[in-house]
Amino acid sequence: SFQKRGYLLRAYYYTALIEDSEYSSIRPLIDWLDYNGYRVVTKPAKEFTDAAGRRKIKGNMDIELAVDAMELADTGDHFVLFSGDGDFRSLVEALQRKGRKVSVVSSLTTSPPMISDDLRRQADHFIDLASLRAEIGRNPAERENRISRRTEVDEADASDEDY
CATH class of the missing domain: 3.40.50 (Rossmann fold)
Incomplete structure (x- = not known):
């Protein structure tokens, strides 16, 4: 039904990954997406400890997505x-x-x-x-x-x- 509605030029998936992790629960998804033609855009997540001593992970991909979208805006x-x-x-x-x-x-x-x-x-x-x-x-x-x-x-x- 999608083919009747349009032509998919590209599909992107954006995610931050924790470095030095032996196994990431998201790795099978990333591998599947990459194998099936998605452009997978990743960057290392940043780990830090908040004021309460809790481990936090930050990995914002907003800028990467926005830049890619604006670069594709003409096509x-x-x-x-x-x-x-x-x-x-x-x-x-x-x-x-x-x-x-x-x-x-x-x-x-x-x-x-x-x-x-x-x-x-x-x-x-x-x-x-x-x-x-x-x-x-x-x-x-x-x-x-x-x-x-x-x-x-x-x-x-x-x-x-x-x-």
Whole structure:
């Protein structure tokens, strides 16, 4: 159904990664996206300790996304942003000034909503993720089956104790 609506020129995924981490839970997603043609943009996350002594991780990719979007503004006619971050309102407005249509995909149905009201109002189109569930969502039973199979494998490995 997407092919009837337009031509996807490029798809980007932005994320910050913790360096020196033996395993990142997001690594399988990044590898899948990269293998399937997404342009994956990463940068090292910064770790720090806050005033209360808690470990915090900061990895903002807003500038990278905005620069890439503005560089593509002359070749794309419709931008689709999967974010609810109100900081992107100015980017959406700048793309619109260049005559580009901007759709924003996020969620209003969560509590609290995952989209800034300013960003939603600025977008040419707002698409609630909940409205896409039938097209892109997973059947929850599939996830439960996958988790139970993984647990069965883990339990089988645990019973083969080699101490």
